Amino acid sequence: MDHFMRVMSVRGDGANPSDLYMSEAPRPETGPGSVLIRTSHAGVNRPDILQRRGLYPPPPGAAPGLGLEVSGWIEAIKPALPPPSSSEAVGQLTFSDDVAWRVGDPVCALVNGGGYAEYVAVDLRHLLPIPAGWSMAQAASLPEAALTVYANLIEHGGLQPGETVLVHGGNSGIGAMTIQMGKAWGAKVIATARGTDKCEFAKSLGADLVIDTATEEDFVAAVKGAGGADVVLDIVAGDYVAKNLLCLNMKGRMVQVGTGRSPVVELDLRRVMQKQAVITGSMLRPRSSDEKARLTAKVHEKVWPLIEAGRINPVLAETFAFEDAAKAHAWMDESHCGKVVLKI
Incomplete structure (x- = not known):
C-alpha cells in the first residue's frame, strides 16, 4: 500500500497564490478516537490565505498544512480508548460515541489543519453527516461556516x-450563513455588502435589508432607521467597530469574528456603558478538541434539521481542481459571493 499522499504546500513567504505547489507527504497517523478521511473536497477560507502568508500560524498541536474543512469518506476508524476508571480490560478498545460511523461512510468535518490533502485525520467527534441532497462539494463548504456562525x-x-442581526460582508461564506441562520432563527437580518452583485446575492438569501457600502459608506443611519441591531456579527473591524456600537440597541451584543481592516480599534467606552452593551468574539481553530466536539454536537442538533428542511441552503460559488489551488486563492482575493472548494 502506498502510504504517501499528495498535499498542497507553501514555498517561500507565501505572499502570492503562486507560492502554493503540490508535494508529497506521509499519510497522517490516526490515534485512538480518530478517523482517517479519504478527502473528496476541501473548503477554501480566508484563514487559509492568512496562513499561507504567515499571518495565521497554526495553534500548538494542529496539523501544519492548509485547509480547515473537508468532505470525504471514512477510510479507517480507530476507536477511543476506555477511560482509566473503566471496568473494561486494560487496552481494550471501545467505540463509545462513534458507534454510528462505519468505514466508507460519507462525512464532512471541521479539521485542525491539513485539509488540502488526499487524506486527513480527524477526531471522530468532529464528524458530521452529509446533509440530504447536498453534494460532496457543497458539504465541504459547510462545517467552518456552520460552526463559526x-x-x-x-x-x-x-x-x-424577533431580534435584529446586522452582519457585514453578507456575500462572504460567514455572511451568507449568518443571513440564513438568522432568518431560520426567526430574526430580522440587515446585511452590508459592497456592489450591486454582492447586495443582490445577500438579498437572495433572505436578508430583510441590504446596504450597499459602495454607495452608502456610513451604514449607521440606515441601520438605525430600520430599528437598530440587537446583535452585530462583524468580520471587518477597524473603523467599523465604533460604527457597530452606534447601531446597537440597548443591551446589544457586538461579536467579532474577523479583523479584515485592522484588529486595532478606537472606541468610546461611554457608549458601551450607556447601552449596557456586550463586546465579544471568538476564534474556532484554537478551541480544544473537547470544545469542538461539544460545538459539533450542538450544530448537528440545532442546525442540521434546518439544513434538512431547506431553510439553510448551499452557497457554493466555485470549485477548483486540487492542482489549481493557487487559482482558488487568487479568486478568493477578488470579488466573490459564496464559498469556494477544491476537488481533491
Whole structure:
C-alpha cells in the first residue's frame, strides 16, 4: 500500500497564490478516537490565505498544512480508548460515541489543519453527516461556516427570535450563513455588502435589508432607521467597530469574528456603558478538541434539521481542481459571493 499522499504546500513567504505547489507527504497517523478521511473536497477560507502568508500560524498541536474543512469518506476508524476508571480490560478498545460511523461512510468535518490533502485525520467527534441532497462539494463548504456562525451568533451573541442581526460582508461564506441562520432563527437580518452583485446575492438569501457600502459608506443611519441591531456579527473591524456600537440597541451584543481592516480599534467606552452593551468574539481553530466536539454536537442538533428542511441552503460559488489551488486563492482575493472548494 502506498502510504504517501499528495498535499498542497507553501514555498517561500507565501505572499502570492503562486507560492502554493503540490508535494508529497506521509499519510497522517490516526490515534485512538480518530478517523482517517479519504478527502473528496476541501473548503477554501480566508484563514487559509492568512496562513499561507504567515499571518495565521497554526495553534500548538494542529496539523501544519492548509485547509480547515473537508468532505470525504471514512477510510479507517480507530476507536477511543476506555477511560482509566473503566471496568473494561486494560487496552481494550471501545467505540463509545462513534458507534454510528462505519468505514466508507460519507462525512464532512471541521479539521485542525491539513485539509488540502488526499487524506486527513480527524477526531471522530468532529464528524458530521452529509446533509440530504447536498453534494460532496457543497458539504465541504459547510462545517467552518456552520460552526463559526452558530458559536458566535447563537451562543456568544445570544440571538433570540424577533431580534435584529446586522452582519457585514453578507456575500462572504460567514455572511451568507449568518443571513440564513438568522432568518431560520426567526430574526430580522440587515446585511452590508459592497456592489450591486454582492447586495443582490445577500438579498437572495433572505436578508430583510441590504446596504450597499459602495454607495452608502456610513451604514449607521440606515441601520438605525430600520430599528437598530440587537446583535452585530462583524468580520471587518477597524473603523467599523465604533460604527457597530452606534447601531446597537440597548443591551446589544457586538461579536467579532474577523479583523479584515485592522484588529486595532478606537472606541468610546461611554457608549458601551450607556447601552449596557456586550463586546465579544471568538476564534474556532484554537478551541480544544473537547470544545469542538461539544460545538459539533450542538450544530448537528440545532442546525442540521434546518439544513434538512431547506431553510439553510448551499452557497457554493466555485470549485477548483486540487492542482489549481493557487487559482482558488487568487479568486478568493477578488470579488466573490459564496464559498469556494477544491476537488481533491
